[in-house]
Amino acid sequence: MTQAVLDQDLFARPGGRLDISTPALVLDLAALEANIAAMTAWAKAQGIALRPHAKTHKCAAIGRLQMEQGALGLCCAKLSEAEALADAGLDRFLLSSPVIGARKIARLVTLAGRCAELLVVVDDAANTRDLAAAAPERGLDILIDVDIGQDRTGVVDAESALALAEIIAAAPNLRFKGLQGYAGQVQHIADFAERRRASQASLAQLAAIRDRLAAAGHDCAIMTGAGTGTHAIDPAEGVLNELQVGSYIVSDVEYDAVDLTGDGKRAFSSGLFVYSRVISACHPGFVTIDAGSKSLAMDGPAPVVAFGAPEGTTYTCVGDEFGRLTLPPGSPPLKPGDLVGLVVPHCDPTINTFDQYHCIRGDELVELWPIEARGCSA
Amino acid sequence: MTQAVLDQDLFARPGGRLDISTPALVLDLAALEANIAAMTAWAKAQGIALRPHAKTHKCAAIGRLQMEQGALGLCCAKLSEAEALADAGLDRFLLSSPVIGARKIARLVTLAGRCAELLVVVDDAANTRDLAAAAPERGLDILIDVDIGQDRTGVVDAESALALAEIIAAAPNLRFKGLQGYAGQVQHIADFAERRRASQASLAQLAAIRDRLAAAGHDCAIMTGAGTGTHAIDPAEGVLNELQVGSYIVSDVEYDAVDLTGDGKRAFSSGLFVYSRVISACHPGFVTIDAGSKSLAMDGPAPVVAFGAPEGTTYTCVGDEFGRLTLPPGSPPLKPGDLVGLVVPHCDPTINTFDQYHCIRGDELVELWPIEARGCSA
Numbered sequence: 001m002t003q004a005v006l007d008q009d010l011f012a013r014p015g016g017r018l019d020i021s022t023p024a025l026v027l028d029l030a031a032l033e034a035n036i037a038a039m040t041a042w043a044k045a046q047g048i049a050l051r052p053h054a055k056t057h058k059c060a061a062i063g064r065l066q067m068e069q070g071a072l073g074l075c076c077a078k079l080s081e082a083e084a085l086a087d088a089g090l091d092r093f094l095l096s097s098p099v100i101g102a103r104k105i106a107r108l109v110t111l112a113g114r115c116a117e118l119l120v121v122v123d124d125a126a127n128t129r130d131l132a133a134a135a136p137e138r139g140l141d142i143l144i145d146v147d148i149g150q151d152r153t154g155v156v157d158a159e160s161a162l163a164l165a166e167i168i169a170a171a172p173n174l175r176f177k178g179l180q181g182y183a184g185q186v187q188h189i190a191d192f193a194e195r196r197r198a199s200q201a202s203l204a205q206l207a208a209i210r211d212r213l214a215a216a217g218h219d220c221a222i223m224t225g226a227g228t229g230t231h232a233i234d235p236a237e238g239v240l241n242e243l244q245v246g247s248y249i250v251s252d253v254e255y256d257a258v259d260l261t262g263d264g265k266r267a268f269s270s271g272l273f274v275y276s277r278v279i280s281a282c283h284p285g286f287v288t289i290d291a292g293s294k295s296l297a298m299d300g301p302a303p304v305v306a307f308g309a310p311e312g313t314t315y316t317c318v319g320d321e322f323g324r325l326t327l328p329p330g331s332p333p334l335k336p337g338d339l340v341g342l343v344v345p346h347c348d349p350t351i352n353t354f355d356q357y358h359c360i361r362g363d364e365l366v367e368l369w370p371i372e373a374r375g376c377s378a
Numbered sequence: 379m380t381q382a383v384l385d386q387d388l389f390a391r392p393g394g395r396l397d398i399s400t401p402a403l404v405l406d407l408a409a410l411e412a413n414i415a416a417m418t419a420w421a422k423a424q425g426i427a428l429r430p431h432a433k434t435h436k437c438a439a440i441g442r443l444q445m446e447q448g449a450l451g452l453c454c455a456k457l458s459e460a461e462a463l464a465d466a467g468l469d470r471f472l473l474s475s476p477v478i479g480a481r482k483i484a485r486l487v488t489l490a491g492r493c494a495e496l497l498v499v500v501d502d503a504a505n506t507r508d509l510a511a512a513a514p515e516r517g518l519d520i521l522i523d524v525d526i527g528q529d530r531t532g533v534v535d536a537e538s539a540l541a542l543a544e545i546i547a548a549a550p551n552l553r554f555k556g557l558q559g560y561a562g563q564v565q566h567i568a569d570f571a572e573r574r575r576a577s578q579a580s581l582a583q584l585a586a587i588r589d590r591l592a593a594a595g596h597d598c599a600i601m602t603g604a605g606t607g608t609h610a611i612d613p614a615e616g617v618l619n620e621l622q623v624g625s626y627i628v629s630d631v632e633y634d635a636v637d638l639t640g641d642g643k644r645a646f647s648s649g650l651f652v653y654s655r656v657i658s659a660c661h662p663g664f665v666t667i668d669a670g671s672k673s674l675a676m677d678g679p680a681p682v683v684a685f686g687a688p689e690g691t692t693y694t695c696v697g698d699e700f701g702r703l704t705l706p707p708g709s710p711p712l713k714p715g716d717l718v719g720l721v722v723p724h725c726d727p728t729i730n731t732f733d734q735y736h737c738i739r740g741d742e743l744v745e746l747w748p749i750e751a752r753g754c755s756a
Binding site for chain 2: 078097280320
């Protein structure tokens with residue numbers, strides 16, 4: 001019994017979105033399109049390319065929209081994520097974390113054989129040698145991942161980068177393409193000036209390694225990194241030539257709290273909601289709704305009510321399947337069946353709990369888009 | 379590209395579990411079977427029935443094991459969860475939260491038509507009347523949900539329960555079967571004596587409402603509630619005649635911290651692990667592994683290392699796809715590719731991020747069990 005079957009009678013019916021079986025992940029196509037257009041226009045004006053991160057949406061339909069707007073390709077966090085999107089017809093990927101071990105490397109080689117472009121990052125000498133040993137005659141394209149302050153993946157100094165570049169240069173079937181540096185620790189700093197200072201410091205580390213490699217004869221054609229949080233900052237620094245933006249497509253409560261462009265204005269529209277309904281209203285002052293931690297990521301801020309409950313209503317998770325909406329004093333009561341729309345708190349892991357997007361245009365449910373790479377973390 | 383395809387060469391190969399593509403959800407069948415047997419034996423000795431909660435495992439194969447051991451049926455938190463398990467061949471369910479609105483009630487009636495038993499809870503007069511209006515001639519079996527301190531769903535006083543019992547009694551196609559009272563707020567109180575006092579207080583509320591209904595001629599044949607946290611406490615109180623235990627099948631870090639039986643011993647074995655691998659080791663003192671918040675629920679305690687890293691190693695989530703293992707001072711270093719097993723932190727929402735269990739017996743990968751009701755929250 002898929003959600004597609006449950007809601008098939010609602011398509012293209014006026015007001016159909018209001019009858020969606022809840023909880024559901026609802027994508028506002030107009031907002032999605034506007035956000036993609038805004039980022040595309042910004043990148044074009046800045047003369048920088050986009051390689052959006054598919055780990056956010058995990059969806060071929062959204063990836064295709066990004067490619068149609070001129071994206072170079074899609075980033076994927078994991079091999080199986082790219083495999084799932086390749087199965088759905090996409091064929092240009094950057095794997096933004098290392099692919100380790102003989103079994104995964106064999107899959108990587110298979111995937112490369114059916115892609116127009118496949119880039120993979122390395123930060124370890126043994127892994128780089130494993131890739132060299134397994135690479136097909138047509139070659140594998142390699143980026144060196146540089147840790148620019150996140151303490152997660154990537155080499156931490158120029159000597160390590162140089163050592164990897166030399167292994168790559170010596171391997172007949174590996175091609176050195178450049179550097180990846182992602183300052184994940186910077187993206188959610190709320191204040192624009194503070195975020196800019198932090199990003200500048202991170203990018204300076206990346207530039208120093210680029211220069212050291214260039215001096216040794218290893219040119220970095222690709223300089224890739226950044227995220228939605230620094231998209232308006234990094235192009236001016238002249239270090240990156242492409243942006244790995246992800247969350248801009250729909251934004252979320254977490255990014256809504258970040259002054260992305262330094263003018264205090266929202267750069268991107270809220271495009272993604274969890275629709276939920278009141279299922280119990282036995283207490284004064286609060287009601288229980290049908291969306292808990294299995295439908296809303298609980299690793300960040302709480303979701304925010306977009307419609308269906310008075311301003312000032314707050315959400316508390318009260319179980320895997322339940323949330324509590326605490327209403328402001330004096331609010332008219334909500335009753336079982338009442339629909340509420342919640343702005344997703346942290347988009348990536350929230351999306352990863354659903355199998356499809358319910359796509360709306362205005363008041364109508366118009367499409368269901370499968371989330372092909374949901375759960376593909378391996 | 380499903381995980382089944384990725385790992386098909388590993389089945390029944392000695393040591394096969396060590397080559398599983400990570401991150402993966404790994405179920406130790408011997409532990410699962412021992413835990414089910416232990417709970418079955420306990421319930422039998424106490425003269426109480428089991429109606430285990432399927433929201434934990436969401437898996438028909440596990441549900442069948444529970445039914446084969448004498449469970450009355452399975453609890454489901456949501457309608458679509460029961461629909462998915464019915465599609466997989468199971469046919470006795472208790473829906474433990476209210477089913478609201480005409481569209482869901484129509485699905486409920488359809489589901490009832492293909493079940494040997496379907497019980498549904500109510501806590502609202504309008505919803506009860508909606509059920510009465512939609513119920514088929516063969517009838518619907520109804521429980522009144524009582525809030526015994528969790529502040530989530532359920533009526534809060536005897537008057538409300540009585541009003542619902544009267545609506546049910548007056549409806550020709552509804553049958554009143556009894557009460558559900560789940561003290562979710564009690565289950566994770568670590569200290570046994572404190573938990574017992576809290577559970578006794580909750581059950582006393584439930585008993586008072588049962589008595590009030592009985593005095594008005596409404597007999598409660600079914601008195602259902604409890605969880606793994608109070609399974610060793612509640613039978614002696616004589617209020618419940620069945621237990622809705624869930625997490626006992628595999629336990630988790632959250633329940634491992636609870637003194638379930640009052641003797642300080644572990645009542646249930648760790649049966650569920652996320653296997654993960656080191657993918658980056660560029661820093662002294664810590665490494666990055668391939669399991670983050672898309673593979674491990676982050677609403678409770680951190681996962682605990684079961685094998686593959688020294689005692690005293692701690693896990694920190696550093697992104698949707700990444701975790702950090704901080705090693706105790708002086709530990710031998712881990713390198714990319716090294717396998718670690720993590721005891722799942724909170725089993726229910728962790729399971730809900732995966733599409734299947736990798737089932738192991740000893741050192742071998744022996745089966746893949748689909749998680750049919752994954753993501754079925756609607």
